[in-house]
Amino acid sequence: MxxxxxxxxxxxxxxxxxxxxxxxxxxxxxxxxxxxxxxxxxxxxxxxxxxxxxxxxxxxxxxxxxxxxxxxxxxxxxxxxxxxxxxxxxxxxxxxxxxxxxxxxxxxxxxxxxxxxxxxxxxxxxxxxxxxxxxxxxxxxxxxxxxxxxxxxxxxxxxxxxxxxYKTPLLKSVEAISNAAAPICQLFDRNVKKVVPSLGVEQEYFVIDKALYAARPDLVMAGRTVFGHNPARGQQLDDHYFGSIPSRVKAFMKHFEIEALKLGIPVSTRHNEVAPGQFEVAPVFEEMNKATDHNQLLMDLMDKVADQHHLKILFHEKPFAGLNGSGKHNNWSLITDTGVNLFQPSNSARENLQFLTFLVATVKAVHDHADILRASIGSAGNDFRLGANEAPPAIISVFLGSTLSGVLDELEKNGNIKIEKGDNMYMKLGISKIPEIILDNTDRNRTSPFAFTGNKFEFRAVGSSSNVAGPMTALNVIAADTLRTMYKEIQAEIDGGAEKKIAIVNVLRKYIKDSKRVRFEGDGYSEEWANEAEKRGLSNLKSTPFALDVLSAKSTAELYERHKVLNVTELHARHEIRLENYIMKVQIESRVMGDLALNHVIPTAIRYQTKLIENANGLKSLGLDAKAAIETISEISKHIESVKANVIGMTDARRRLNKEEDIAKRAKGYSTDVKDAYFDTIRYSVDKLELFVDDEFWPLVKYREMLFLR
Known part of the structure; x- marks a missing residue:
């Protein structure tokens, strides 16, 4: 400790x-x-x-x-x-x-x-x-x-x-969604001239002692521990979540909150997260551009204040294997210049039809552009978190909750819509049931990457170290595109003679049917969902270089250019930058693994093994049973040889890939031929050696020493 x-x-x-x-x-x-x-x-x-x-x-x-x-x-x-x-x-x-x-x-x-x-x-x-x-x-x-x-x-x-x-396309996407959303709002309220996306960013992070951080070369160089056996006590007791905050961490929290509030960052919530050493800070909602700036500033501020408290903040998505990773949950909503939250259910039938319109449009946008959303959250760090036991899977789906899902099912199936003049009650559409969702807004389904949570959508799949402007730009653009198309289709219905409310409902029913496969109410962590998603034809892009392919698609370039957010040159540049970043991150981690394994772990294991051999020979000379010692020596040898062979193989793979001129092929190779082929195998043997080698000999600070601050 x-x-x-x-x-x-x-x-x-x-x-x-x-x-x-x-x-x-x-x-x-x-x-x-x-x-x-x-x-x-x-x-x-x-x-x-x-x-x-x-x-x-x-x-x-x-x-x-x-x-x-x-x-x-x-x-x-x-x-x-x-x-x-x-x-x-x-x-x-x-x-x-x-x-x-x-x-x-x-x-x-x-x-x-x-x-x-x-x-x-x-x-x-x-x-x-x-x-x-x-x-x-x-x-x-x-x-x-x-x-x-x-x-x-x-x-x-x-x-x-x-x-x-990141800011330039974000600002353009904010304008794009306003331009697309305002005309639909005007179908309900002619006074609406502007729609502003709002954002609340829940920031998860780990805190460890600064001296212990400095003693772990992998944390310093890569931001995560490439080796480390799980401690006997981790998060299995569920006693850390919302528990008493350790005194050193609480002092740090109070300090950075004071400084954040001076900077106008409206931090409002602090608590322990699930894993030991993991915590969360959350502000109240703000206009999206300001919220994005504040989140970037907050991370910088937290790092600097932590230093004064002899602590180190870890924003990496998965700094400790076997423990929950950290996300950045983006709570997104749309607010009109008349003060209406478009995702807020109401007792008013008119407002509820408007609410349904924007809700269904968002689901349709996620359905149609799921791969763009997946690409927006892709990073080397987030790949370790997505699909783990605490994080949303790489499969993009939408959770609405049982009540609201039932409303959409009712609306989709009801073929005999009859709305009498002056009648504002849509009983046959199930719209009158919508206020009940208010009672259900705590059912957040933490296994879902994109969940409706009462009066907003929570995009939970964003990684804790990322700049939220990237994912939020993508979300704004795909929503804007769907809203723009929706408006044209509603107008076409009206031009064809349909009454305005009927026209809206007709389009909603079509969108609900077309996007139904992206809605999922169950356990996103389960193997059954992965199989079901495959049957539904949903993408499961587990590795960032493969997820980023969508950025080179002609349809993606047309989407971003249609809304004047990114031109094809800017989009392709971002694709290349992110591929380069992925390669560099995996390359750094593989080099750190090789260095620690060959220059720290193996020499230590050999020294300890030599000591065991001497002890075994001593036992034999006394006529005592040395079987246990010999078995341990054999196990250590097996893992040493495995580490050596796999580090050599990993190094060779890296050298081969560095000759590949096509950056996309090189990045994919780093994913499959370096990370997937060697990281877990090398780690397994090193972590086994940690269990065999005497604690006094082991060269790396252990998990149990880093995770339990007092």
């Missing part, structure tokens, strides 16, 4: 969170206080409409932001962006002008900077001699102070305009 360390002292600025929430944020509320009313109006209207802020207004905002930052002791500013590395990036510039000997911050510096575009992943879009790229201010996400630097959220594009980040 890890010994307790001295606690780090920290204090909240005030006992009341409302006194300091957002104190490090330069958002609209602060702008209203410091900008001229006419300037504030122009800026707020530009943010609301998504239009460009004029140069004079940008100059006023820059001056006000500089004055506010300087008043808080800030000396530098940075464009804070999200390149395709998966993390955030920043280049700090000082406010101080050495020539003029004053602090300056021009509107042009606020609006745009020029980092090196070829030094970030770009999938061949930018070459070294065409290195220019631009970061451009995203005013819809507020500026903030982090580590004594004014951070300006920005997009990141190449010199020729291609998106080189």
């Amino acid at each position: 890890v010994q307790s360390r001295e606690k780090v002292s920290f204090d909240a600025p005030s006992p009341k969170i409302s006194d300091y929430f957002g104190s490090e944020v330069f958002g609209l509320s602060k702008m209203k206080d410091v900008l001229a009313p006419t300037v504030y109006k122009r800026v707020s209207e530009a943010i609301e409409k998504g239009s460009k802020i004029d140069s004079s207004s940008a100059e006023e905002v820059a001056t006000a932001a500089k004055a506010w930052a300087l008043s808080k002791g800030v000396t530098h500013y940075t464009h804070w962006f999200q390149p395709l590395t998966g993390s955030t990036a920043e280049k700090h510039d000082t406010f101080f002008d050495a020539h003029a000997k004053i602090e300056r911050f021009k509107g042009s510096a606020l609006v745009q900077q020029e980092p090196d575009a070829s030094s970030f992943p770009n999938g061949g879009i930018r070459t070294t001699f065409e290195a220019r790229g631009y970061t451009a201010w995203d005013p819809s996400s507020p500026m903030f102070i982090f580590e004594n630097t004014l951070c300006i959220p920005t997009i990141f594009v190449s010199y020729t305009g291609e998106a080189l980040d």
Whole structure:
């Protein structure tokens, strides 16, 4: 067990969170206080409409932001962006002008900077001699102070305009779904002009002692333990979930929550997760772009605060084999500018028909584009988690719950729809039953990758280390496409003479029937479901390189271009970047495995084996039975030889694949010929050796030492 360390002292600025929430944020509320009313109006209207802020207004905002930052002791500013590395990036510039000997911050510096575009992943879009790229201010996400630097959220594009980040396509997808959803809303309420996707991100993570982390080369290099036998006590007692939070972790949680609240991140929930050493933090819902920025910022903040507490945060999806992995559950809903949650059931028949319309459209979108959703969550780390005993399977399905599923079945089967004029009760459609779902909204089916949970959909298959902008962009685009098609079909029914409500219901019944095979209410972990899914014709893409094939499909490019989110060049670049990332991750892990096995584990096992041989010979010389010792020596030899042979085989496979010029074939080879062929086999023998070798000799910190913080 890890010994307790001295606690780090920290204090909240005030006992009341409302006194300091957002104190490090330069958002609209602060702008209203410091900008001229006419300037504030122009800026707020530009943010609301998504239009460009004029140069004079940008100059006023820059001056006000500089004055506010300087008043808080800030000396530098940075464009804070999200390149395709998966993390955030920043280049700090000082406010101080050495020539003029004053602090300056021009509107042009606020609006745009020029980092090196070829030094970030770009999938061949930018070459070294065409290195220019631009970061451009995203005013819809507020500026903030982090580590004594004014951070300006920005997009990141190449010199020729291609998106080189996660934020640019996310912003475009937010606009796309609004453009597609608003016309359908207007069938029910003409006052709706805009629909905004909202997001709440539940972030799971592990916490271990920093010193023990540093003593595990695999954690440092790969983010996960490539070796390690399960401890006698793991998560089988279910005693960690929602249990008492260890004191060191609770102190860390309180500390990062205070700092998060200062940054305007509305963290609201903390608790132990299922596995020992695993925890979760969750904020309240926000507009999607801001929620995405906040999640990226929160991960960075948690890592830095953990360091002060002599702890290490592990965001890898599966840092410990045999224990639950970590996800990032994305709670997604659509909110109109009139304040209506389109996924909220109601006692109003009109609102419930609207609710059904968007619910069915979402199910249809997932059905039609399941492979795009699967690709959006693919990574080397998440492949270890998907399909394990705690995570959703790689099969994309939708869970609605028994009540709501019954409503859709009733609607699909009812062929004699009769709606009298002025009658708002759809008894024959089963729509009157929908409010009952409110009583059933805790039935979340944790085995489902995409579940309806009362007034939102929870996309549970997203990995804990990922930037949620990728999966959310994909979800927005496929939903927008289905909604746009749905609207055209409803209008065609109306143009053909159908009454509006009848037209909507006719299209819903068709969509329910067409997408029924993607709905599943049972145990997603079961072998039976895998067999059933295959019969239904659903994809089961267990490995990321194979899942990413859909990104090279013509239909996918047409989908993204249709909604002006990604062009074919940007999409293919992302495909290549993600294949490269997969190869590098598996390559690093295989090298770490080889190094630990050959230079640490085997020498230790041989030394211990030599000691056993000496002991066995001593027993024999005394005429005593040495059978047990000899059997142990033989077992150790068997595992040593297995490790050696398989490390050599893995190394040879890696060398062979590195000569493959086709990146997709190389990535798939790393999946099948390196990871699948050798990782588990090598690990099995190493973990067996951990059981045989004396604890005093074993070179790696063990699971039981890392997982139980006090």
